[in-house]
Amino acid sequence: TGGKFWRVLAVGFLLLGLRLLRRDWRAGELAVLVFALLLAVAASTAVGLFAERLQRALREQAAELLGADLVVESHRPLPAEWREHADALGMRQTLVLEFPSMAAVTEQFLLVSVKAVDSAYPLRGALRTAQAADGADALAGGIPAVGEAWADARLLTELAIALNGEVELGRLRLKVTRLLTHEPDRRPDFYSLSPRLLINTADLPASGLVQPGSRVHYHGLYAGQNWGVFKDWLQPRISVGQRLLAVDQERPELGDTLTRTERYLGLASVLVALLSGVAVASATRRYAIRHYDAIATLRCLGAQRCQVRLIVGSQLLALGLLAAGLGVILGWLIQEGLLYLLQPLLPKVASASSWGPAGLGVGSGLLVLVGFAWPALLRLERLTPLRVLRRDLEPPPPSLWLVGSITLAVAAVLVWRYAENGLSAAGLLLGIALLLLLATGLAWALLVFSRRWQPANLAWRFALRNLNRHPGRSLAQVVAFAISLAAMTITLMVAVDTHKLRQKE
Numbered sequence: 001t002g003g004k005f006w007r008v009l010a011v012g013f014l015l016l017g018l019r020l021l022r023r024d025w026r027a028g029e030l031a032v033l034v035f036a037l038l039l040a041v042a043a044s045t046a047v048g049l050f051a052e053r054l055q056r057a058l059r060e061q062a063a064e065l066l067g068a069d070l071v072v073e074s075h076r077p078l079p080a081e082w083r084e085h086a087d088a089l090g091m092r093q094t095l096v097l098e099f100p101s102m103a104a105v106t107e108q109f110l111l112v113s114v115k116a117v118d119s120a121y122p123l124r125g126a127l128r129t130a131q132a133a134d135g136a137d138a139l140a141g142g143i144p145a146v147g148e149a150w151a152d153a154r155l156l157t158e159l160a161i162a163l164n165g166e167v168e169l170g171r172l173r174l175k176v177t178r179l180l181t182h183e184p185d186r187r188p189d190f191y192s193l194s195p196r197l198l199i200n201t202a203d204l205p206a207s208g209l210v211q212p213g214s215r216v217h218y219h220g221l222y223a224g225q226n227w228g229v230f231k232d233w234l235q236p237r238i239s240v241g242q243r244l245l246a247v248d249q250e251r252p253e254l255g256d257t258l259t260r261t262e263r264y265l266g267l268a269s270v271l272v273a274l275l276s277g278v279a280v281a282s283a284t285r286r287y288a289i290r291h292y293d294a295i296a297t298l299r300c301l302g303a304q305r306c307q308v309r310l311i312v313g314s315q316l317l318a319l320g321l322l323a324a325g326l327g328v329i330l331g332w333l334i335q336e337g338l339l340y341l342l343q344p345l346l347p348k349v350a351s352a353s354s355w356g357p358a359g360l361g362v363g364s365g366l367l368v369l370v371g372f373a374w375p376a377l378l379r380l381e382r383l384t385p386l387r388v389l390r391r392d393l394e395p396p397p398p399s400l401w402l403v404g405s406i407t408l409a410v411a412a413v414l415v416w417r418y419a420e421n422g423l424s425a426a427g428l429l430l431g432i433a434l435l436l437l438l439a440t441g442l443a444w445a446l447l448v449f450s451r452r453w454q455p456a457n458l459a460w461r462f463a464l465r466n467l468n469r470h471p472g473r474s475l476a477q478v479v480a481f482a483i484s485l486a487a488m489t490i491t492l493m494v495a496v497d498t499h500k501l502r503q504k505e
Contacts, residue, residue, distance in 0.1 A: 030287065033316075033373075034323045036279035041327025041365035043272040046334040048357025053339070062247040064125035067185030068094075068221035070231055071245040072238070078220045085233060091224035094120035095201075096185075098217040101209055103197060104168040105159045112155060113194040114169065114209070115183075116201045117143050123223035125184025127198075132163065137181040146202050149174040155195035167197075170207035174199060185221070270414045273364055277372035277410065284316075284376035292383060299385040308381055316377075320369045324362040331361055364414060371410035443478035447471055 063069050072078060078095070086093045097116040102109050119142070127140035129150055144150050149167065156176065159167065166173050180198055204210050222230060231246055238244050295308055303311075450464045467474045 030283065030315075030319060033280055033283040033287075033369075034319050034326075036276040036283065037320060037323035037365045037369055038327045038330060040273040040276035040368050041324050041361045042330040042334060043361075044364040045328050045331025045358050045361030046338070048360050049332060050335040050338055052357050053335070059247050060124075063223070064184045066124065066221075066245055066247060067096075067122040067183075068124050068223045069227035069247050070222040070234075071185070072218075072220040072222075072234065072242060073245065074218045074220070074242040075216075076218065076241065078218055079237075082220065082234070082237075086222055086230060089224065089226040089230055091222045091226060091230055092120065092123050093220065093222045094118055094123060096121060096219040096221060097201070097204070097210070098219065099209065099215055100194060101169060103155065103159065105161050105165070108159050110155065110158050111194050112151075112169075112197045115196060115198050116204050117198065118201045119143060121221070122184050123221050127180070127184070128182035129178040130181055131178060133179065137179075140178070144177070144198055144200050146200050147172075147175060148177045148200070150178045150180040150198040151176045152195040152197075153179050155197060158195065169197065169199070170209040172203060172207045174203070185219075270411070273368050273414055274411060277368045280369060281372040281376070284373040288376040288380050291380065295380050295383050296385055299383065305381045308383075309377065312377055312380055316369060316373055320366050324365045327365055328358045328361055331358070367410055367413060371406050374406065439478070440475065443475050446478075447474060 072082070083093065094117070097114075099114055100111060101114045103112045104110075121143060127143070127150075128137045129140045130137040133153060133156070140150075149169070151167070155167075156162065156165075156179070161167065161176065163176060163179070166175050168174075174197075180196055183196070183198075186196075210216055224230075227246070231244070234244060291312075295303075295312075298308065298311075447468060451468055453464065455461055455464070
């Protein structure tokens with residue numbers, strides 16, 4: 001019964017906080033808080049969605065160049081253990097054989113590059129063929145049937161045969177039914193110098209071309225969600241004469257450019273979050289000061305610290321969720337606008353496939369809210385009922401070291417997401433800590449100097465007295481202003497350096 005009573009009481013205080021939210025909204029500081037959180041969530045969500053979609057587009061493009069997510073090139077047959085392990089991981093796989101051979105038509109001979117594939121080929125991308133020499137190409141929709149072959153136009157020209165003509169390959173006579181116009185995994189190597197002849201793997205035994213000691217190049221193609229796990233399993237098993245290719249290695253220059261862009265945008269979103277945190281801290285401080293009398297009255301009526309925390313926390317949580325929802329929508333619109341403006345420069349980008357970046361954006365906004373609003377809420381909890389009788393009685397301010405530690409902790413979590421490694425994150429956090437110490441020390445020195453300086457101008461004299469009347473508040477405002485200027489300067493410097501590096505490339 002006692003537990004049920006306290007639960008009902010807690011729910012009542014939560015509802016009370018939500019009812020008071022409408023009245024508090026008219027004061028104005030909560031609107032600043034919502035707007036600051038909305039910017040933080042929107043920046044994080046936009047960067048996350050933009051980078052995720054570009055990564056997926058480049059990965060799909062690289063996979064089409066490979067014909068799979070993972071390719072093993074070997075001069076000897078691949079172990080059966082690899083096929084079994086790929087099956088256990090749910091991977092799709094196929095084996096492609098390439099070798100040089102002589103194709104003959106009557107008395108004419110031509111060195112060709114033979115490629116034997118099965119029905120699973122290709123795993124990524126698609127073959128394209130044409131039904132006539134002057135016809136448009138289209139998706140092949142499969143592979144050559146048994147007894148048939150698809151050939152380059154150059155092969156038909158040099159052997160002087162037409163489509164549906166026959167060509168001899170070893171012991172086989174194959175009917176050339178289509179022109180081969182595109183192979184997703186064809187790369188500039190030795191085999192691309194000769195005209196291509198694509199055949200069905202089922203024709204290889206009858207051709208007699210693949211014998212012990214034959215010069216055959218084996219390509220194991222693998223695709224599936226677990227390609228990264230399979231790659232880690234394969235790497236220590238790759239021996240001399242074998243090569244492992246993956247989608248994250250096929251286009252390294254694009255990956256490096258995207259990584260630098262993502263880091264720059266990530267740094268910009270972190271700085272936006274920190275600046276939003278400064279606005280949140282300022283808004284919650286004003287919110288706390290305006291609620292001193294109301295909280296003191298509640299304390300006189302018997303409200304405890306935990307109940308005050310429920311009332312104020314429910315309001316801030318509701319505002320945080322509202323700002324997070326609006327920020328996700330705004331972030332999605334921003335990244336859609338970026339993709340539209342950069343459409344001529346980017347590969348074809350599919351729609352977003354996950355809610356991960358949106359979740360991280362919401363988490364970043366709530367983290368900023370909790371980290372920067374907590375000191376003001378702590379002062380409200382420490383407010384004594386005597387405030388009703390003594391209006392000049394204010395709760396003790398939180399420790400400056402505590403506030404600085406919270407700020408660094410929030411910055412550490414935000415920076416860790418976009419840092420290249422732990423050393424980069426530690427360096428950036430150390431820079432932020434030194435900036436806070438330097439700005440605080442310089443601001444304190446200026447305040448001490450202003451106490452001894454007596455300007456002749458009366459307006460300046462009143463301004464300096466007002467600054468020294470509340471030194472803690474003035475110190476916080478000066479430090480926040482310094483951090484804002486430093487953040488904008490760092491963002492500008494990184495943008496200029498990124499542009500110069502891109503021009504050099």
